[in-house]
């Protein structure tokens with residue numbers, strides 16, 4: 001069973017091969033590829049967690065079940081969980097996660113929720129969100 005911290009649903013949507021180490025990138029690439037395979041990826045179940053998850057495992061910034069930047073990560077998680085209606089322990093398919101992102105993550109919500117993230121300026125997450133939402137405001 002895949003496990004994602006709340007902000008990692010949108011990170012996965014926008015992932016384009018950048019990350020904190022070669023091993024982190026390899027792991028995230030494999031996960032993202034699996035989820036993006038259609039139609040099988042849509043059915044993959046993901047459990048919401050508040051500790052280090054399937055993406056975090058090989059990260060050099062991971063500290064046990066937490067993160068070197070835990071306060072910032074919790075801020076991102078709280079905002080994404082509130083917008084997407086995610087609760088710890090909840091299980092949902094990747095298809096359902098994408099539906100919630102498309103319906104609830106408006107461009108304004110994205111700007112606020114992802115404001116603390118240093119990857120935001122790359123622009124790939126916003127572009128992926130715009131593609132998913134098909135130009136909706």
Ligand code: SF4
Nearest residue numbers: 010011114117120125
């Ligand atoms: S801006 Fe950062 S937190 Fe937001 S989706 Fe992209 S990588 Fe994830």
